[in-house]
Amino acid sequence: MKSLKCFAGDFENFKLDRGPFEFRHTMADHPALTIESISKILQELPKDKVMFSKGLNDLGVNFDDALDNDTKKLDLNEIIETIRTSNCYIAARNLELHPSFKELYGDLLADISELLKLNKTGNKVLEPMIWLFIASPNAITPFHFDRSSNFIFQIRGSKELAVFPPRVEEIISAKDTETYLERASVLPPWREELDRFAHKFNFKAGEAVHIPFVSGHYVKNGPEDISITMSIFFHSNETMKWTSAMKLNNRLRRFGLKPKAVGNSPLVDRLKAGLFPAVDGMFIVAKKILTLFF
Numbered sequence: 001m002k003s004l005k006c007f008a009g010d011f012e013n014f015k016l017d018r019g020p021f022e023f024r025h026t027m028a029d030h031p032a033l034t035i036e037s038i039s040k041i042l043q044e045l046p047k048d049k050v051m052f053s054k055g056l057n058d059l060g061v062n063f064d065d066a067l068d069n070d071t072k073k074l075d076l077n078e079i080i081e082t083i084r085t086s087n088c089y090i091a092a093r094n095l096e097l098h099p100s101f102k103e104l105y106g107d108l109l110a111d112i113s114e115l116l117k118l119n120k121t122g123n124k125v126l127e128p129m130i131w132l133f134i135a136s137p138n139a140i141t142p143f144h145f146d147r148s149s150n151f152i153f154q155i156r157g158s159k160e161l162a163v164f165p166p167r168v169e170e171i172i173s174a175k176d177t178e179t180y181l182e183r184a185s186v187l188p189p190w191r192e193e194l195d196r197f198a199h200k201f202n203f204k205a206g207e208a209v210h211i212p213f214v215s216g217h218y219v220k221n222g223p224e225d226i227s228i229t230m231s232i233f234f235h236s237n238e239t240m241k242w243t244s245a246m247k248l249n250n251r252l253r254r255f256g257l258k259p260k261a262v263g264n265s266p267l268v269d270r271l272k273a274g275l276f277p278a279v280d281g282m283f284i285v286a287k288k289i290l291t292l293f294f
Helices: 035-044 063-071 076-081 099-119 174-181 192-197 237-254 266-293
Strands: 021-025 050-054 088-093 126-135 140-144 149-156 158-163 199-204 207-211 217-221 227-235
Touching: 035 076, 035 088, 035 126, 050 076, 076 088, 099 126, 099 227, 126 237, 149 158, 158 207, 158 227, 174 237, 199 207, 227 237, 237 266
Parallel strands: none
Antiparallel strands: 021 207, 050 088, 088 126, 126 227, 140 217, 149 207, 149 227, 158 199, 158 217
16 A cells, blocks of 8 residues: 555554544644644635534534524624633634645645555545534534535544444434435434444544545534634545435435345445436426426
8 A cells, every 4th residue: 555644553454435434644733734723724714614503512413403593693803712611613614725734735635645546446536625613612513414424533632532333223214315416404313222223433533534425423522721623524436336326215205115235235236326317307408398387
């Protein structure tokens, strides 16, 4: 394996998108990731790239809605100034667009591309996006899952990250996963009994965790300091195929069918992924026709 710039230590590459795992990274002292630099960068990003919330202390809250609703009510300057004591949470996306992240972004893409090649799941990173998360001590990120794969890097502070195995019907049903991938905002409800499935990682600056594609997770930040975390969300050829197959399943369910969940048969998954563009095109045409006549 080629020498990696951002990833360090033991790396369980065979687990990529099969299960969560912990490793080390080299970015904790990067100049763009100090709280002083981040405060400046957040002010320079377009307003629609920065979201925040206050008083998140319930794992069952809809995380998407909480960020969307509170962003309209809270002041970013005030949150940054009081972040140590205000139980607030800041999320910023598309940091790769800022000049301060240009070199780091390139290094991350090169590293992940190398890992995908080794894992035979692609030759380059698809649809990558850098997010930053800044949270008060003891702040909670409610239970949710994402529409892509994720490497999460702890830069400052500490946290407990609970990650659940991907594509387990008892945790998040295939139907809920497929619906959410089609951009529905409804997330499955948190239930305390699910915690028995969790892999829990207690990690600090210099440590990182891989969250597989569509794996449920939640975060409890440590009590001693604010938490700064950087994540890179991305797809591989494999997860893009799974996404298309899951979206096709969602369309089939609209007609009362009960398709098999993605992950049971690689051959069927490839077939579904190949069919999805044509089916999607038919839906678009049908929608336009309905708009004209009804």
